[in-house]
Amino acid sequence: xxxxxxxxxxxxxxxxxxxxxxxxxxxxxxxxxxxxxxxxxxxxxxxxxxxxxxxxxxxxxxxxxxxxxxxxxxxxxxxxxxxxxxxxxxxxxxxxxxxxxxxxxxxxxxxxx
Amino acid sequence: xxxxxxxxxxxxxxxxxxxxxxxxxxxxxxxxxxxxxxxxxxxxxxxxxxxxxxxxxxxxxxxxxxxxxxxxxxxxxxxxxxxxxxxxxxxxxxxxxxxxxxxxxxxxxxxxxxx
Numbered sequence: 001x002x003x004x005x006x007x008x009x010x011x012x013x014x015x016x017x018x019x020x021x022x023x024x025x026x027x028x029x030x031x032x033x034x035x036x037x038x039x040x041x042x043x044x045x046x047x048x049x050x051x052x053x054x055x056x057x058x059x060x061x062x063x064x065x066x067x068x069x070x071x072x073x074x075x076x077x078x079x080x081x082x083x084x085x086x087x088x089x090x091x092x093x094x095x096x097x098x099x100x101x102x103x104x105x106x107x108x109x110x111x112x113x
Numbered sequence: 114x115x116x117x118x119x120x121x122x123x124x125x126x127x128x129x130x131x132x133x134x135x136x137x138x139x140x141x142x143x144x145x146x147x148x149x150x151x152x153x154x155x156x157x158x159x160x161x162x163x164x165x166x167x168x169x170x171x172x173x174x175x176x177x178x179x180x181x182x183x184x185x186x187x188x189x190x191x192x193x194x195x196x197x198x199x200x201x202x203x204x205x206x207x208x209x210x211x212x213x214x215x216x217x218x219x220x221x222x223x224x225x226x227x228x
Contacts (some may be wrong), residue, residue, distance in 0.1 A: 032213065033213045033214065042221065043202060043204075043221055043222045044116075044219060045156075045206075045219035046219070047216055047217075052214075091156075093155070096213070097213075098169075099161075099168075099211055099212060099213060100158055100161075101146075101156075101158065101217065103156050103157070104155050105153065105154055106153075106154075106155055
């Protein structure tokens, strides 16, 4: 079965600093997608960044970037220049050829002024 | 562009009662999903519709949960009768089509408390 593991239940970072959230996954597939979703306290889940497994280049979206290590099945999210609005739950998610999104348990990120 | 709409936002019921949730997806989105998010966990897919047909309902507890998507647009999720363990946030999402590359857009969710 496909699984997604986020080993950090909570993280905190000071405004303007950099923080990295960890994620590992387990699959026997070779072609799949990985995602990071953000869920602020209002609960509306939004997509932060996505990575296609066949692409070696790490995805980047403004202050958000990933470190995708396919052999290690690792997919970490780096947030640079952290802002107060980055405070949220962050979910790592995986989808393979079943088209089903499998989510991790989430990491609660608190950004302090 | 309007996002995914859900109602109600909050619902409190007693166990063994019935409850229904409503979802209106983004206009033109053919695929609709219902997720259950228990406190401290990530969302878990309950059912996926493609237009008005069910694509995947393997994790839907069919003895008490039902869902429909008449006319391929709005959808309702019903629980009858509710149990204490059904307390969760129920998220609706929609996407333009099926497939891994299709981004899912989520609604604000309905927080259900069963007492």
